Amino acid sequence: QVQLVESGGGLVQTGGSLRLSCAASGRTLSGTTMGWFRQAPGKEREFVAAILWRSGNTYHADSVKGRFAISRDNAKNTVSLQMNSLKPEDTAVYYCAVDRFGGTIIRDPGSYDYWGQGTQVTVSS
Numbered sequence: 001q002v003q004l005v006e007s008g009g010g011l012v013q014t015g016g017s018l019r020l021s022c023a024a025s026g027r028t029l030s031g032t033t034m035g036w037f038r039q040a041p042g043k044e045r046e047f048v049a050a051i052l053w054r055s056g057n058t059y060h061a062d063s064v065k066g067r068f069a070i071s072r073d074n075a076k077n078t079v080s081l082q083m084n085s086l087k088p089e090d091t092a093v094y095y096c097a098v099d100r101f102g103g104t105i106i107r108d109p110g111s112y113d114y115w116g117q118g119t120q121v122t123v124s125s
Contacts, residue, residue, distance in 0.1 A: 002026040002114040004096050009119030012086055016123070020081040022096030022116055029053050029072070033099040034079040035112055036070060038092035038121075048094070049081060050106035059106055064090075086123045093118040 008020040020036070035050040049060045049070035058070050067085045072078070079096060097112035105111040 002098055002100065004098060004114055004116035006094065006096050006116040006119040009094060009121045011122045011124065013124050014087060016086050017082070017084045018086065018121060020083065020094055020096075020119060020121075022079045022081075024077050024079075024098065027100070029077050029079070029098065030074070031102050033102050033104070033106060033111075034070075034072065035097045035099070035106060036079075036081045036094060037097060037109060038090075038094045039118075040092040043092075045095070045109050047107040047109075051079060052102060052104070052106075054102060061107075083121070086121075088123045088125045091121060091123050093120050 003025045005023050012018055032053050036048040037045050038048050039045040047061050051058045051070045069082045071080050095115055095118045097115045099112045103111050
C-alpha cells in the first residue's frame with residue numbers, strides 16, 4: 001500500500017508560480033514512475049508530467065513544456081511540480097500518482113496504481 005499526499009495548491013494570478021509536492025509513505029519511491037495529472041471541471045484527466053525514478057528521466061506534456069518542471073527528492077521520498085508562468089487554462093485539480101513497477105507508459109492514467117487526493121490550482125485572469 002502506498003499513500004500519496006499532495007500539497008501546495010492555491011489561487012494565483014496569471015503569470016504567477018506555484019510548487020506542488022507529493023509525499024509518499026508506505027514504500028520507497030525508488031524504482032517507480034511518478035506522474036502528475038490534472039482534471040478540470042467537465043474534462044478528462046490529462047497527463048502533465050512524469051519522472052522515471054531510477055533514471056531520473058522526465059517527461060512533460062506539450063501544453064506545459066518550458067513552464068512546468070517535475071523533480072524528485074530521494075531523501076524525502078517526494079516528487080514536486082514547479083509551475084511557472086501559470087495561465088487560466090492551468091486551473092484544475094492536480095493529482096500525483098505512482099506506478100510501482102516503474103513502467104514507461106507514462107501518459108495513461110491506467111498505468112498508475114495509487115493516487116493522491118488531489119490539490120486545487122486556480123489561476124485567475
